[in-house]
Amino acid sequence: MRQGVGSFNRTWLAIVGILALLLGTAGLLLASGLGNKVGQALGLPGALAAPTQSVVTPGVQSVFESPAIPAVIATAGMILAILALLWLVKQIPRKNQARPLRLHADGADGLTTCDPQVLTEAISQQVEAFPGVVRSGAVLRGTASSPELTVHATVSDRTDIREVVDYISEHTAADLETALETPLQRLAILLDVSNSSRNNKTIVL
Amino acid sequence: MSKTSRSKSLRRRPSRALAASIVAIILLAVGSAAAWISIERLSTGAWPGYLSPATRWLTSLSWNSVGLWATAIVLAVIGVSLLLTALVPGKFNGIRLQAGHEDRDRVTEVLLSNRALTRLATAHADQIDGVTSSKATSKGRRVHLRVTSPLRQPGDLRRRVADAVSERLQSTAPMTNPKVGVNVRSTDD
Secondary structure (H helix, E strand, O other): EEEHHHHHHHHHHHHHHHHHHHHHHHHHHHHHHHHHHHHOOOOOOOOOOOOOOOOOHHHHHHHHHHHHHHHHHHEEEEEHHHHHHHHHHOOOOOOOOOOOEEEEEEEEEEEEEEEEHHHHHHHHHHHOOOOOOOEEEEEEEEEEOOEEEEEEEEEEEEEEOHHHHHHHHHHHHHHHHHHHOOOOEEEEEEEEEEEEHOOOOOOOO | OOOOHOOOOOOOOOHHHHHHHHHHHHHHHHHHHHHHHHHHHHHHHHOHHHHHHHHHHHHHOEEOOHHHHHHHHHHHHHHHHHHHHOOOOOOOOEEEHHHHHHOOOOOOEEEHHHHHHHHHHHHHHOOOOOOOOOEEEEEEEEEEEEEEOOOOOOOOHHHHHHHHHHHHHHOOOOOOOEEEEEEEEEEOO
């Protein structure tokens, strides 16, 4: 019911993966001495380091002695750290519940707003009252004029799932439409099954 | 209203949150360390002393040394693993059920989670005569049940379990009926 960031993660994992693979392949080509052969075959100018050559040459050492390099590394490091932190924070699943619904917004008569949680709690209670429903939760998204409802219902394994679906679709959603005085744009029902009956103690008669 | 307050499809593939979190933590550590060391260099005018062993190791390294081979191989393996993690789609989190009552204007999506599917299958299989216990796994549109039975000759138990579980799953009105496979193992085996 909470929303994740699947495509975003996959894109950035692919980018980091390609960079790591390119670095690894370049290291392997240089270590094996195949780098020069590949470069010649591709018609690239210049020669790469020989396999016996030191990785950190005096030229590389002098670059790190330059006074501008620490500032460049510090800036790049901070940017990398901030981007990584944002990526990490993005992993926290969010409900993305609607903001307070503006049911009546005529400035002259006053404003009427409704916290969506008031409605979702009522929806959850109504669904939980249906026989066989063990737990329920709801999220309301969209706006007061185009609401979208997502219901997560956990039912026991002996419940008739079609009856639960029909009840939510025909009664719960209809009641919400009556309360908001507008039809729902989207109704999503996520069904889970509890194995509570498996854990129950058996009575032998 | 922000764009993110709209609903997304309930039926999703894995978001790869674990892999993304691990990579993000590593990048955060690398970036923070680089920034910290560089700021120390800027404030003191010299690279920190604790970098000396790493610097000595790096200056002693040649391109064909064991350390560089190992680093390159590890990087290539990490790269391939991350690419596979990103590109392999993974299984959906559930199966769609028919919404019913198509007369309404709204879009309705009903999803039965994979966990619900396997629990329904096991709960129903457990009620069948001749079944001691059952364990179900789901993969795509296939549900596979491993059933243990006290019967020495299970006979048609496999077919009975498959038919009963199929019927139970079909009663939920899935958009595409899942195929049920059953393996029966005698408890005497």
